[in-house]
């Protein structure tokens with residue numbers, strides 16, 4: 001199985017390591033042709049404005065949209081912002097694919113970064129240690145979107161819509177490979193929409 005990792009900016013190397021650890025091939029995606037023959041794509045955390053600008057510059061917006069329509073695509077943190085349909089900011093380029101509203105600066109400056117043990121029922125009983133870094137949160141989801149995890153205050157931090165997956169935190173920064181395994185499972189099963 002070949003999994004692409006969008007390698008324009010941000011934490012792409014850590015995702016590649018996780019993908020390889022699980023026995024799949026990791027491919028860095030910088031140009032539209034890099035998407036050919038991939039079974040899935042991970043859009044990493046980083047800075048969504050930069051990722052958006054570079055994606056426009058490299059002619060990647062439409063190819064990424066076409067890819068994510070067909071194939072499992074997972075956005076983490078900035079990648080979740082990039083995947084969302086609505087971020088309340090008109091000028092910022094996004095793919096606008098996943099039917100959810102995302103607040104980019106959900107946690108303000110007071111708690112820029114924090115870690116928390118999250119219950120994600122799709123992964124079983126054991127909580128997932130989630131690292132949030134200037135993280136976004138999902139403020140509303142459309143009818144086809146399933147909520148996978150919430151913080152104790154109710155804020156949505158993981159969601160899935162068919163073969164599209166979004167997490168507000170950085171699962172590539174911990175030793176837990178369960179979310180990557182979950183995504184590889186989606187990629188193995190192909191498009192479900």
Ligand code: GLN
Nearest residue numbers: 045046047048077078134
């Ligand atoms: N706040 C960042 C943004 O708006 C996301 C941070 C991250 O990906 N760790 O893109």
